Amino acid sequence: MIARDRISKLTANLVLLAIGILFVLPLLWVLFASINRTAGLRVEFPTEPTLGNFKAVLNTDTTYRPVFNGIVLCGGSALLTMVCAVLAAYPLSRFKSKFNRPFLLTVLFCTGLPITAVMVPVYGLFVQLNLVDTIGGTIMFMATSSLPFAIWLTKTFMDGVPISLEEAAWVDGAGNMQALRRIVLPLMWPGIAVVLIFTFIGMWGNFFVPFMLLLSPERLPASVSIFTFFGQYGEPNYGQLAAYSLIYTFPVLMLYLLLSRKLGGAFALGGAIKG
């Protein structure tokens, strides 16, 4: 029995390692190519490692402005999503109403709709409302598209905050919004952080929405500019592409680490989604 256990453990480890290596290879490429002046398409450690590629892309047009745009766009949208989601989650979590169940079911139904499909009519709507190529309009749409999931997740977290504390506050004459701000939010900040960071990560990587709704090069976020700089003309400079990819990925990587270290991040999320 013990010998069999050991063999099964060894097999599990070996199979896992093999899969892990397949997942790591493409990642290794970007790491090695970014410090290689003459990077090609295969994984190889550079003979003379250099930071030249990073220096070449660290300028306003290539890096600083798109990253800044991305922060404004995704940060703005994530904050808007969060504010609306918290406000919406409060009555849904705290008050019984006939309206709650159909509303939550609709929200859940919306999380399943393919946002990609709505993009053609959204573009039409943006033309009608004169919102094409505006940061504000794009922020509002991006916020809306992640709102259903955010409402649902926020409500789940809010349900975990016991109601007794608020009842005490109500007796003392505090209003609902005061109770929300003073009592509920401080108690559920880890949940808020999870939703906020998760929303931001999703938006930071989103290509299609800003690609469709923004036109001027000086308004494009990093997710689109990486494509327009490197994707459109002939053979790109792979070393610079890799360096830029790393710079662009860095913020979400850090946020993700924060999420998983401090808050149990994705694992908690996996639990929430599991249903």
Next chain:
Amino acid sequence: MTSSASAVPAPSSREAGRGGRPRAAKLVRMTPLTPAIALMLVFLAGPIIYCLYAAFTNMALTGTGANEVKFVGLENFRKAFGSGAFTNAIWLTLVFTLISAIIGQNTLGLGLALLMRRSTKIVRNFVGTAVIGAWVLPEVVAAYLLSAFFNEEGTLNVMLHKVGLPGQDWLYAAPIIAVSLANIWRGTAFSMLVYSAALSEVPKEIEESAEMDGAAGIRRLLFVTLPMISRAVMTNLMLITLQTLSVFGLIYAMTRGGPGTKSQTLPLYMYEQAFSFSQIGYGTAIALVMLAIGAVFSLIYLRGLNSEAA
């Protein structure tokens, strides 16, 4: 927030404190919902309703449909289902979803989650980090990394040459397979996390006693473990199917739908028709087809959750 996180609103009880309020007060309590509802009405319901209208017109950015929008009935749908490019896109979308989501991400995710329970911590951490790393990467970056990997001079061919197999430019030879594998690489983490969470709640004793009774390996998996996490399997399948149906950036950045139309799934076909060829009416008709597919899956998903909760 783990298992209690049922999708269906648990009746959050709290009428007691301030019971018996008049209607107006009840409405006032619901006002915080306004911003969310307003946004979703304008930017989500609005476009969907618009879809329902535009799909039946000849709306276009150039040509006749640009000057005068006419109602054309089912013409767009007739055109779509009669066109080879559309059926090709439907077909490719099915292949893409089947290979990359239902078979690839789902099975690999479950496999990883199962193997991780028996592995050593260091291996588990290494593999978990690699798989989640691929997931966290932005879409376009993932597309570039995998384009490099599948390229004629890329790492995959280097490995194939080492074991004496011929290489080729996978993005030309088998584009839909290449983008499907890319989507597996990028998306498996989600299934892995869902299954890890689900498996962590399966009591060890049940599996052990099943083993005592002689159910080992595949049989134990099929008849003991899987039934216990069937809800997670349903949820996961629905969610990844919905995600995969609407993948755009990954394929667009890797192949642009090409060569020719060999990897042009529905979202890419819709984009091409609506924007490259300016056929907004026709493009919305395709969007409506996609929405309908998504809605059907979404409803099945809701039903599944609902019947479990009841």
